[in-house]
Amino acid sequence: MVFAEKCSLFHEEIAKIRGYFEPTSENLKKEIAGDVIEIQKILEGIRTSMKTEADSLKKLVDTVTTDKIEQVNKKEQSLLKALSGQNQEIDDYINYLNDLIKTFHGYLSPSNIKQLTFSLQSKNLIIRPIPETSKPVPPVFTAGKYSKEDVAKLLGKITVPNTKSQNRKIKPMEIASTQLKPTGKQRKQDREKSDVNQTLSLSSSVTKVREYTVPDVGSAFHISLGKSGRHWVSNRFGGLVQTDLQGNQLQKIQTSGGCGYHTVTQDGDLIYTDSDNKVINRITPDNTITEFIKTEDWTPCSIHSSHVNGDILVGMINDREGKVTRYNKTGTNIQNIQRDNGGKTLYFYPRYITVNINGDVCVSDWIKNAVVVVDKSGQHRFSYTGQGSWINPHGICTDVLGHILVCDYNSKAVHLLDQDGQFVSLLLTSQQGLENPCSVCVDDENNLWVGQHLIEKLTVYKYLQ
Incomplete structure (x- = not known):
């Protein structure tokens, strides 16, 4: 009799293990597996967001670079225009000198002695001075000062919320014993709800x-x-x-x-x-x-x-x-x-x-x-x-x-x-x-x-x- 009672107690414990502890543990495993998928999804979302932020930053860098190159192009045009003006001024002066030489050669003929004498007494022998020109002052590029940390700040940051990790909920045995499986009525209600959604208009x-x-x-x-x-x-x-x-x-x-x-x-x-x-x-x-x-x-x-x-x-x-x-x-x-x-x-x-x-x-x-x-x-x-x-x-x-x-x-x-x-x-x-x-x-x-x-x-x- 004593042996039978003890056997009965062990059978009850085995039933608890099979009816509550084992399925509850399996549910926890499923929940953990779900968390693995969720964590992977979250981190993939973070990676995607980081790449999106990086792409936006690259576009901004390209825009700023284009603007600065345009500034350099305009400065180049301005300097070249100034140099072209100076070059034209020297060309004009050389032409003036050539014309002056021809004039002076004409005075050297014996038949032009009177004109030569007159020219020597006039201001025609004064040669205009060479035009002044100046060397251009090109712009200087000063590289920006930035570090890896500066770029990291622009791309956002990854933070872990100051939230205490919640323990997984384990249903008490008396509740779990009645909720481990949906009842026939619950399954019927779920089917009816799904059917309603499909037929609504x-x-x-x-x-x-x-x-x-x-x-x-x-x-x-x-x-x-x-x-x-x-x-x-x-x-x-x-x-x-x-x-x-x-x-x-x-x-x-x-x-x-x-x-x-x-x-x-x-x-x-x-x-x-x-x-x-x-x-x-x-x-x-x-x-x-x-x-x-x-x-x-x-x-x-x-x-x-x-x-x-x-x-x-x-x-x-x-x-x-x-x-x-x-x-x-x-x-x-x-x-x-x-x-x-x-x-x-x-x-x-x-x-x-x-x-x-x-x-x-x-x-x-x-x-x-x-x-x-x-x-x-x-x-x-x-x-x-x-x-x-x-x-x-x-x-x-x-x-x-x-x-x-x-x-x-x-x-x-x-x-x-x-x-x-x-x-x-x-x-x-x-x-x-x-x-x-x-x-x-x-x-x-x-x-x-x-x-x-x-x-x-x-x-x-x-x-x-």
Whole structure:
């Protein structure tokens, strides 16, 4: 009996090993393998960015060299012109001397004795002095003084964020035992969700579903949808409010403000830009605020967290131009998007930002009056500047079909584009009650949320069927 009980205990331990410890360890191996791929991807992105920066620097060096050579060419022309003038002056003087010699020979004839006598008494015997000429002073080239370190500074730097490495999460045994494999119901729900996405299409009309009042905001300049029906809404002046679906205020914080400056991560944390201190802060579900990312010399102004891979896209500005920086979910800089293949600046003020289903990064640039779209490698795909007239783009989002939806403050409408930037329609206009649309997002049920300037309400529409 005692032996049987002991055997039973060991069988239980073997079951634990096979049911929890072994598969959990295998999952960790898969996670590590995924990290290897991610690290390789990040470093390849860094290498690509470095090469791009080097190419830009080479182009600048070529431009400066061309300008300086042109300066040398102009100086050469000026000096040669001066020397040519001196040479012509000497030629003229030699001709004068030859003419004078001929004249004097004429006086030597016995028949010209009177003229010779007269010439000796006149000033004709005075020979003009030789013209003065000067040697040119050529320019001197002084080589620039620079070092390897100086060039390295121009090409940016590689930094490791001062972020503590996070331990990998290991599910407790009691949770893991029920979550190691998806249930039949979960698999069925996943299939149904995929089938829905494949059968969705644009509806022939747009229907208002509901409205929510957002207290203490005044203007809904940006919306970030969270989990469990909770969402964050902000105005331009730093008021950031979290409410539920009934419009109840759950919390409110004061920030430095902006437009598309907050987003909710895969883990349900809110992250938002602090333009005053040039950092990005994180608010965890227990309302703890921590500094997440420092943006150094750039001022962050828009942010979006991809729900596909967790990457964080941040729009930034400095005194001259804008850029988009991609961070992974731990806050490591893995990509900078700033110029097109011709070296031209892509952004002036990336006010709102989002990511499409194909990985395209879509930006509302209100100074360029354009929606600027690049692919996931940072290559410029297209810029949308309006339909019939210029646009003043504000809030931007995408849906499961790859559509791009953007608020236009000029036409007071929401423009609908396809994945390649082709205009589809004015999805919402004043006919649907729009006055000053400035924020949009699409929820998990494929409904469109719209916020407006000077209106404390969020309106939800159904536009897919």
